[in-house]
Amino acid sequence: MATGAMERFKLAGKPKPLADVEIQDFSDRPLRLSGFRGRALLLNFWATWCAPCVKEMPSLDRLQAALPKDKFLVLPLSIDGPTKPKVEPFYRDQKLKQLGIYFDKGRKAMQALDVTLLPTSILVDPNGRELGRIEGDADWDMPESIALMKAAIAS
Numbered sequence: 172m173a174t175g176a177m178e179r180f181k182l183a184g185k186p187k188p189l190a191d192v193e194i195q196d197f198s199d200r201p202l203r204l205s206g207f208r209g210r211a212l213l214l215n216f217w218a219t220w221c222a223p224c225v226k227e228m229p230s231l232d233r234l235q236a237a238l239p240k241d242k243f244l245v246l247p248l249s250i251d252g253p254t255k256p257k258v259e260p261f262y263r264d265q266k267l268k269q270l271g272i273y274f275d276k277g278r279k280a281m282q283a284l285d286v287t288l289l290p291t292s293i294l295v296d297p298n299g300r301e302l303g304r305i306e307g308d309a310d311w312d313m314p315e316s317i318a319l320m321k322a323a324i325a326s
Contacts (some may be wrong), residue, residue: 186301196271197273210240217247219249230310258272
């Protein structure tokens with residue numbers, strides 16, 4: 172049984188295909204979510220000015236450290252715009268070593284995936300289907316969170 176923040180995790184019922192939205196990497200290169208197929212993903216919509224987002228980033232970094240990147244990837248999608256001058260120093264100040272830097276330019280992915288609050292995290296299976304989501308911050312490095320991610324990897 173889920174406890175803590177994972178109690179707020181809403182399962183999708185039947186896994187549904189996720190829109191193949193475009194995002195940008197640190198170098199402003201366009202990427203599509205379909206390019207990550209074969210790995211479970213945790214899409215995390217966040218911003219540097221969002222206090223709950225800032226609070227959960229270190230635990231997302233520890234979650235990524237606990238799981239193999241070839242099977243599971245935390246994809247933090249900053250809506251700060253492609254503004255490396257904001258996000259790069261934030262990562263450095265927070266000592267985030269495991270997470271990549273990605274952007275949702277123009278909040279297009281946010282809109283396409285019906286995300287209305289920050290932070291919102293969407294768990295995606297290796298076949299590109301949404302398994303569920305949580306609105307608000309969470310302790311991502313807790314045993315129950317890691318167990319949920321391992322279940323997504325195995326699905």
